[in-house]
Amino acid sequence: MSKRAPILELKSLTKSFGTLNAVDGIDLDIAEGEFFTIVGPSGSGKTTLIRMLAGMEQATSGDIILSGKRINDLPANKRPTCMVFQSLALFPHRTVGENIEFPLKIKGIDPEARKKRALALLDQLRLPQNYYDKSVLRCSGGERQRVALARALAFDPKILFFDEPLSAIDYKLRKTLEKELKDIHRETGKTFVYITHSLEEAMVMSDRIGVMRSGQLVQVGTPNEIYSAPKDKFVSEFMGDVNVIPVTMNGSRTITADTFDKTFAVASVPDAFTKGHLVIRPEFVRFVATSKDADNVLEGKLYNEYALGSRIQYQVRIGENVFIVEKLRQHSSDLKRDQTVLIGWDAKDSILVTG
Amino acid sequence: MAALHDSGRGMSQGARNALPMILFLGVGFAAPLLAVIAYSFMPERSFGLIHPPTLANYVEVFTGNSYISFFWSLLFAAMTVCILAVICYPIAYGLSRVFGRWAPILTLLFTIPLFVSENVRLYGWILFFIKNGVLLGTLKSWFGIELDSWLFTRGIVLLGMVYVYLPFMLFPMTLGVSMVPNETREAARDLGASRWQIFREVELPLSMPGIMIGLLLTFVLAVGAIAEAKVLGGQTIIPITHDIEIAFTYAQNWPLGAALAVLLMLVVGTLVLLVLKRFDLDAILGKR
Numbered sequence: 001m002s003k004r005a006p007i008l009e010l011k012s013l014t015k016s017f018g019t020l021n022a023v024d025g026i027d028l029d030i031a032e033g034e035f036f037t038i039v040g041p042s043g044s045g046k047t048t049l050i051r052m053l054a055g056m057e058q059a060t061s062g063d064i065i066l067s068g069k070r071i072n073d074l075p076a077n078k079r080p081t082c083m084v085f086q087s088l089a090l091f092p093h094r095t096v097g098e099n100i101e102f103p104l105k106i107k108g109i110d111p112e113a114r115k116k117r118a119l120a121l122l123d124q125l126r127l128p129q130n131y132y133d134k135s136v137l138r139c140s141g142g143e144r145q146r147v148a149l150a151r152a153l154a155f156d157p158k159i160l161f162f163d164e165p166l167s168a169i170d171y172k173l174r175k176t177l178e179k180e181l182k183d184i185h186r187e188t189g190k191t192f193v194y195i196t197h198s199l200e201e202a203m204v205m206s207d208r209i210g211v212m213r214s215g216q217l218v219q220v221g222t223p224n225e226i227y228s229a230p231k232d233k234f235v236s237e238f239m240g241d242v243n244v245i246p247v248t249m250n251g252s253r254t255i256t257a258d259t260f261d262k263t264f265a266v267a268s269v270p271d272a273f274t275k276g277h278l279v280i281r282p283e284f285v286r287f288v289a290t291s292k293d294a295d296n297v298l299e300g301k302l303y304n305e306y307a308l309g310s311r312i313q314y315q316v317r318i319g320e321n322v323f324i325v326e327k328l329r330q331h332s333s334d335l336k337r338d339q340t341v342l343i344g345w346d347a348k349d350s351i352l353v354t355g
Numbered sequence: 356m357a358a359l360h361d362s363g364r365g366m367s368q369g370a371r372n373a374l375p376m377i378l379f380l381g382v383g384f385a386a387p388l389l390a391v392i393a394y395s396f397m398p399e400r401s402f403g404l405i406h407p408p409t410l411a412n413y414v415e416v417f418t419g420n421s422y423i424s425f426f427w428s429l430l431f432a433a434m435t436v437c438i439l440a441v442i443c444y445p446i447a448y449g450l451s452r453v454f455g456r457w458a459p460i461l462t463l464l465f466t467i468p469l470f471v472s473e474n475v476r477l478y479g480w481i482l483f484f485i486k487n488g489v490l491l492g493t494l495k496s497w498f499g500i501e502l503d504s505w506l507f508t509r510g511i512v513l514l515g516m517v518y519v520y521l522p523f524m525l526f527p528m529t530l531g532v533s534m535v536p537n538e539t540r541e542a543a544r545d546l547g548a549s550r551w552q553i554f555r556e557v558e559l560p561l562s563m564p565g566i567m568i569g570l571l572l573t574f575v576l577a578v579g580a581i582a583e584a585k586v587l588g589g590q591t592i593i594p595i596t597h598d599i600e601i602a603f604t605y606a607q608n609w610p611l612g613a614a615l616a617v618l619l620m621l622v623v624g625t626l627v628l629l630v631l632k633r634f635d636l637d638a639i640l641g642k643r
Contacts, residue, residue, distance in 0.1 A: 056541055076545045089542035093560045102556070103546040155546050 007032040007191050008159060013062035015048050022048040024215035035185050037194040037202035040212030046195045047163060054083040054161050082157035086164045088148040090136045096147050097132035103155035121150040142173050162194040178204045199238045211235050232355040236279040241324050243280040249273055260319055265295040265347040276354040282326035284349035287333050287341055294344025302339050316343055394613035401610060412614035421615060424595040432577035435516040439524040439573055447528040462529040466522040477515055477586040507589030515583035520576055524569040531565015567634050571627055578623050595619055
């Protein structure tokens with residue numbers, strides 16, 4: 001993405017609860033108009049981070065700089081940012097229209113202009129105009145999402161924060177809303193900072209992703225960088241099912257597996273690599289006929305197969321080690337359980353990670 | 356299931372299941388009420404319900420000076436409710452902010468005094484306020500200040516009522532305030548609302564069900580108050596409940612007492628209905 005001036009800069013931002021650093025010295029620049037997603041498992045400190053950014057938690061140390069101004073001590077109601085909560089936090093005693101108009105009412109904008117803006121937002125969020133007078137309690141989950149987003153947009157924030165708003169929504173609707181959110185990001189041109197525990201969700205929407213663990217950003221990059229060049233085992237496993245083999249590099253610069261007897265061909269070795277993991281995505285592993293059909297070939301037994309919609313996943317066991325092979329459904333192999341199979345992948349499709 | 360439907364003699368299963376409760380309420384609640392209403396139409400000082408009905412008791416109530424007692428009862432109940440609202444909201448708010456989910460349970464501690472008879476507690480106040488008692492005695496012996504006792508004044512009656520009915524306001528109010536999801540407060544703040552705007556736009560309307568229940572409960576109870584005026588007030592005010600008691604006991608005029616009771620029920624019932632009409636609890640609770 002193009003180099004733009006950062007709208008939000010974090011400088012060794014830290015939040016401590018007693019001796020625990022929930023957020024531990026985060027440095028990050030977020031560009032104006034960017035869709036930035038912070039991904040991490042529960043307890044990684046991502047919610048604490050976004051609450052600090054929105055002004056609901058006080059930073060222990062470090063700086064939050066918005067458009068060149070330090071805003072650490074600015075309370076939430078004075079910050080030109082807005083958050084969409086996990087619970088959405090809609091006002092249950094108010095109609096859809098009143099919810100959307102809330103920030104405008106607070107700003108003292110007259111009712112007519114408020115209503116005009118609310119109706120325009122309903123339109124933008126693909127909600128029917130007659131929802132204006134509907135109670136939010138009578139809206140479905142997806143509709144509430146849209147109302148919450150409309151309310152946040154009505155505030156006209158410089159940055160919109162999202163704290164896992166889609167986590168309680170069923171899979172199919174979530175997929176639709178993810179795409180819609182990305183469309184709305186495009187239409188409004190606003191900066192979105194999104195928090196989720198699902199790297200898959202992050203991949204769909206984001207310009208850039210920051211993977212968080214134990215209060216620190218492990219890796220920041222575009223979805224493609226995170227997917228194809230994970231920095232360590234943690235990031236690679238976060239992407240879903242992946243084959244990870246603990247390996248060691250011995251004196252003759254060959255990579256050997258720690259748990260079984262095998263030497264692997266790899267495309268490149270990171271600097272100063274001695275010990276780490278070999279990561280191979282399941283879609284790069286294929287069934288082969290002979291040991292010459294791929295750079296790396298292993299012999300194992302087919303344990304089971306799982307249909308994953310458009311893909312089929314095979315579990316192959318080599319001794320105690322479990323490997324996953326994925327194929328598109330139309331290319332599925334006719335294999336029987338406990339059949340001996342050869343699986344293989346090419347050197348260019350595996351990644352060596354330290355840690 | 357077919358057998359169940361056939362044996363009902365036209366009665367639905369729900370109605371049959373409700374039958375014991377209907378009987379219980381009929382005998383324990385509706386029957387005495389109907390008896391009181393019936394008595395209010397009987398001739399003066401009669402003790403049976405077989406006389407031809409008459410409006411004489413109501414005529415006597417409206418031509419007599421019972422309206423003064425009505426006035427005192429309603430005024431003191433209204434004042435009690437107002438004072439309690441002002442006292443209890445901050446307490447309820449503080450409790451729910453400090454103790455969160457546990458606040459309503461903690462509020463139950465405020466109901467512990469209810470285990471002691473109201474009269475005993477009011478006599479406790481007498482010991483506190485009586486000349487040479489806890490308050491005035493201490494002031495006199497420690498500071499040499501001698502004051503007249505405040506006992507048997509209207510102010511003390513009000514204090515007694517506020518004291519007695521506090522738990523009935525505090526408990527529903529704390530429940531109401533605890534029902535406000537904290538994230539709605541945060542969201543309002545995030546959207547630019549000041550503390551006062553959060554209170555007016557979010558906290559007050561969302562805790563309204565609890566507040567309304569507290570207001571109604573204490574008002575209805577306070578209109579029926581009698582012991583405070585008797586014990587602490589020393590008859591400086593005569594509440595309507597006192598008139599009713601006199602009619603049923605010393606005066607041996609059940610029909611007059613019944614007429615007063617019916618009128619009191621009508622007045623309170625109308626007020627409650629008006630309030631409930633204005634504040635639809637279901638709507639506030641978001642049930643429609």
